[in-house]
Amino acid sequence: MNDGTSLEHRLASAYAVVPADGFAFTDRRVAALTAVTDAPRRLPWRRLRVGLALAAALVLLAGAAAAAINLLDRVMSATPGTAVAWDQGVEIGQRQVHGDYAVTLARGYVDVNRVVLAVSVERVDGTGPVDAGFVTELRDPAGVLLASGTGLSFGGTDDRGLAEVLAFAPPTSNDGEYALRLGLMTMGASEPDMPWTFRFALPAPVGAVVRVDQTRETQAASVDLGEVRLGATMITASIHIEPSDREASGWAAMGYLEHGDATIDIDWGSIPGPSDLDLIAGTNAGTEDPAGAWMFVITELVGERPDDTQVRLQGPWEFPFSVP
Structure with missing residues (x-):
């Protein structure tokens, strides 16, 4: 139950996210590219494919009003968090050409949850859309390889090229x-060509990290x-659950956070390790002022039985905490 397809199905079912028809082309394109026989397991296609599917509807909401701005602007405006990364990010503006393609690393941003990079690619001869997917490796200043796919990672295409939001730990x-x-x-390739290397600096990560370490019990679960990370682009929480229904798996947490007059919904979830009882719950919006009293509320837990029927365990489970 930990393969990319089943994870995408469970998260889409739990969070009721359905890709818009207009973005189905991009998801089919990536799916076709991932069908290469014996593709290396290190390629982060699951992140790209799941991210594109879950973010599809958000990207297209801009509609005709966004036609006047460039593709990268539209892609970065898909969620409140990525819009913050775009507006407050560092201008990098590095462009490199290799073969038929030019890649531009436009901006970068970092907070306590993730590194966000805005990247675009175009054909050098300007002949049309780019039918390819990104393969990436990001190392931090200590040389540590950062995991990709923190939160939603997604992109879009138009008749000029491809733009993508890349997210890393x-x-x-x-x-x-x-x-x-x-x-x-590219289509039909068995091994990626990775000739582009960009070196750049980013400011210190912003935000707050809080160890809550509280337990709440009901008859349901x-x-x-555990840890809550409060950044300007997103909020994440580490959760461990012990549900009453032991047949179900692929669990996701539904709920929200309250901070003053603001309510921030949990928008996505992931299973970071081998146990689907250890979860990450995340938001598409963050906070630029984490200080003060917070309430983290899980309203229900959603899982799936082996016969594909959905299980919904009702809460609430409430966790008050504060940030100095």
Whole structure:
């Protein structure tokens, strides 16, 4: 139950996210590219494919009003968090040409949850859309390879090229330069070509990290809330659950956070390790002022039995905490 397809199905079912028809082309394109026989397991296609599917409807909401702005602007405006990364990010503006393609690393942003990079690619001769997918490796200033796919990672295409929001785990160090290796996986290729290397600096990550370490129990489930990371682009929470229904798997947490007059919904979830009882719950919006009292509320837990029937365990499980 941990393969990319089943995870996408469970998360889409739990969060009721359905790709818009207009973005189905992009998802089919990526799916076709991932069908290469014996493709290396290190390629982060699951992140790209799931991210594109879950973000599809959001990207297209801009509609005709967004036609006057460029593709990268539209893609970065897909969620409140990525819009913050675009508006407050560092201007990098590095462009490199290799073969038939030019890749531009436009901007970068970092907070306590993730590194966000805005990247676009176009054909050098300007002949039309780019039928390829990104393959990436990002190392922080300490040389640590950062995991990709923190939160939604997605992109879009038009008749000029391809733009994508790349998201990675937060850095272990910020003293020095990051190094991004990037390649394009084109239709029918068995191994990516990764000739693009970008080196750049980012400011220190912003936000707050809080160890809550509280447990709440009901007849439906026991829920442990561990670490909460409050960033400007998103909020994430580490959760461990012990549900009463032991047949179900692929669990996701539904709920919200309250901070003053603001309510921030949980928009997505992931299973970071081998146990689907250890979850990450995340939002598409963040906070630029984490100080003060918070309430984290899980309203229900959603899982799936082996016969594909959905299980919904009702809460609430409430966790108050504060940030200095």
